[in-house]
Amino acid sequence: MSLSYAVSDSVVITRRHLKHTTRIPELLFFSVMQPIIFILLFTVVFANAIKIPGMDYKNYMMPAIFVQTMAFATTGTAAGFADDLHKGLIDRFRSLPMARSAVLIGRLVAEAARNTLTLFIMIGAGYAVGFRFQNGLLPALGGIVLLVAFAFAFSSIGTVIGLGVKTVEAAQMAGMIWIFPLTFLSNGFVPMTSLPGWLQGIVRYSPVTAMNNALRAMFYGHGQALASPALQSVVWIAGISVVFLFLGVRQYKKAAG
Amino acid sequence: MIVAEGLAKHYGKVTALDGVDLRVPAGTVLGLLGPNGAGKTTAVRSLPPLLRPDTGRATVAGHDVLRDPAAVRKVIGLSGQYAAVDEHLTGRENLDMVGRLFHLGGKASQARAAELLERFDLVDAADRVTKTYSGGMRRRLDLAASLVARPQVIFLDEPTTGLDPRSRLGMWDVIRELVREGATLLLTTQYLEEADALADNIAIIDSGKLIAQGTANELKAQVGGERVELVVADRSEVPKAVAALESLATADPVVDEDTHMVTVQVSGGTRALADVVRELDTAGVVAQDLAFRRPTLDEVFLSLTGHSTEEGS
Numbered sequence: 001m002s003l004s005y006a007v008s009d010s011v012v013i014t015r016r017h018l019k020h021t022t023r024i025p026e027l028l029f030f031s032v033m034q035p036i037i038f039i040l041l042f043t044v045v046f047a048n049a050i051k052i053p054g055m056d057y058k059n060y061m062m063p064a065i066f067v068q069t070m071a072f073a074t075t076g077t078a079a080g081f082a083d084d085l086h087k088g089l090i091d092r093f094r095s096l097p098m099a100r101s102a103v104l105i106g107r108l109v110a111e112a113a114r115n116t117l118t119l120f121i122m123i124g125a126g127y128a129v130g131f132r133f134q135n136g137l138l139p140a141l142g143g144i145v146l147l148v149a150f151a152f153a154f155s156s157i158g159t160v161i162g163l164g165v166k167t168v169e170a171a172q173m174a175g176m177i178w179i180f181p182l183t184f185l186s187n188g189f190v191p192m193t194s195l196p197g198w199l200q201g202i203v204r205y206s207p208v209t210a211m212n213n214a215l216r217a218m219f220y221g222h223g224q225a226l227a228s229p230a231l232q233s234v235v236w237i238a239g240i241s242v243v244f245l246f247l248g249v250r251q252y253k254k255a256a257g
Numbered sequence: 258m259i260v261a262e263g264l265a266k267h268y269g270k271v272t273a274l275d276g277v278d279l280r281v282p283a284g285t286v287l288g289l290l291g292p293n294g295a296g297k298t299t300a301v302r303s304l305p306p307l308l309r310p311d312t313g314r315a316t317v318a319g320h321d322v323l324r325d326p327a328a329v330r331k332v333i334g335l336s337g338q339y340a341a342v343d344e345h346l347t348g349r350e351n352l353d354m355v356g357r358l359f360h361l362g363g364k365a366s367q368a369r370a371a372e373l374l375e376r377f378d379l380v381d382a383a384d385r386v387t388k389t390y391s392g393g394m395r396r397r398l399d400l401a402a403s404l405v406a407r408p409q410v411i412f413l414d415e416p417t418t419g420l421d422p423r424s425r426l427g428m429w430d431v432i433r434e435l436v437r438e439g440a441t442l443l444l445t446t447q448y449l450e451e452a453d454a455l456a457d458n459i460a461i462i463d464s465g466k467l468i469a470q471g472t473a474n475e476l477k478a479q480v481g482g483e484r485v486e487l488v489v490a491d492r493s494e495v496p497k498a499v500a501a502l503e504s505l506a507t508a509d510p511v512v513d514e515d516t517h518m519v520t521v522q523v524s525g526g527t528r529a530l531a532d533v534v535r536e537l538d539t540a541g542v543v544a545q546d547l548a549f550r551r552p553t554l555d556e557v558f559l560s561l562t563g564h565s566t567e568e569g570s
Contacts, residue, residue, distance in 0.1 A: 005360065012357045016343060016350075023345040023386060088341030092402065095305045095335040097327060098358040254309070
């Protein structure tokens with residue numbers, strides 16, 4: 001009984017957030033504009049400055065921009081929860097006899113749908129500047145699924161941030177400030193070998209590096225075996241999701257205003 | 258219907274609640290009255306329960322709020338201090354969402370939403386996003402949302418704070434109607450006249466402690482007898498009036514120099530009024546305005562706490 005409520009309540013909340021997407025088109029607009037600007041900037045400015053052996057730089061960095069954009073899902077989720085908390089909606093939901101996890105799951109599912117849309121728009125923009133899938137349809141779709149799952153994991157981090165800070169602004173900052181270091185300290189924009197030795201040791205184990213490697217293998221058939229980086233990515237995604245959803249639900253239950 | 262015993266809550270060194278007992282019989286309204294920061298919201302939030310008190314216990318409709326919060330949530334409606342509606346959804350969508358989350362089912366949720374929109378005079382605005390609503394409309398929608406599942410017990414945290422006078426009176430009507438239908442209400446307010454107008458029983462809270470409890474009449478009786486208020490034409494007449502009434506006053510007269518008003522506490526009911534008129538006549542003081550009234554809750558609050566409700570604690 002409680003499981004079926006968890007599902008049906010989540011569906012109600014997902015519908016709420018999907019409606020938001022159509023009611024606040026500017027939000028979708030800006031969340032899509034940012035990665036498009038990135039794609040154009042990097043391909044125009046750095047395309048000839050950075051040489052990657054055996055690969056066009058555009059294709060090299062495109063997965064990293066996808067990963068970075070998905071990581072930014074944290075900010076939206078954090079700000080959304082902080083806003084709900086601030087406006088008393090979390091209190092309203094907590095006073096209802098609904099499933100405790102539904103407010104979180106419902107939002108994360110809606111955001112996964114939104115992120116999928118963002119991703120397809122980015123792929124379109126990528127195609128306009130010369131990015132191409134070179135390894136067939138199925139691996140490409142597998143990569144897209146992996147990216148959406150990655151965004152889900154990072155959204156679940158945003159849950160904990162959003163329910164933990166006092167204001168929307170603080171949630172936005174706390175959701176964003178570590179994303180750039182995290183995504184740039186990877187092999188996403190420059191090859192690992194160009195980084196200082198001590199940094200390579202850290203970057204090697206970054207979830208972002210695992211994602212980059214997995215996506216390059218899936219999109220271009222580039223690099224060694226796919227299995228290892230894909231497996232690492234999946235483990236990271238599952239680990240982050242489980243830990244932060246657990247913390248998020250716990251925080252939701254006692255969210256104080 | 259609501260029983261709370263020894264509720265206490267501390268935030269670090271701040272004591273928000275300091276051992277509060279509350280009792281709200283079925284079908285009655287308890288007004289929890291106090292200034293900002295007195296602990297009203299903390300008290301209300303520990304019953305649905307949105308927060309966990311450090312000590313104390315409470316039951317709502319027979320369900321222990323700490324041991325069986327899920328059962329409590331099925332029978333209550335909560336309307337918080339801020340109109341908790343989704344501003345990007347329409348009024349109808351907001352109510353429909355709450356109905357579905359109460360597991361009423363799609364059809365029943367829609368029907369109930371339509372019913373409540375009608376009742377709260379929101380039919381014209383039903384399909385507009387609530388961002389476009391006025392403050393009063395949002396509060397009505399918020400109250401409607403708390404009534405979706407026909408709760409037996411309703412918690413209203415400062416339902417009229419921030420509303421203009423007309424919206425406030427409208428809200429009072431709605432609340433009175435709920436009571437007529439048999440709901441049990443716990444209502445917090447910092448407005449004395451609101452507690453006076455709506456509550457069967459009033460609990461006065463200050464700095465986390467209950468300092469008085471009773472009906473409005475009982476509380477008023479606690480601070481002595483009736484008041485006679487008189488206004489004289491000229492400021493120079495004020496001392497004469499005060500002198501004339503000195504023998505009848507049971508406490509020091511209160512003088513408002515700006516309006517030339519003298520308030521005297523008397524005892525003996527309307528007979529005292531006759532004495533007042535006689536004394537004024539003898540002293541040659543002509544009153545422009547003369548009123549006989551019982552003490553206001555303002556005076557009750559002042560005499561109990563040493564400060565008025567507006568000053569805070």
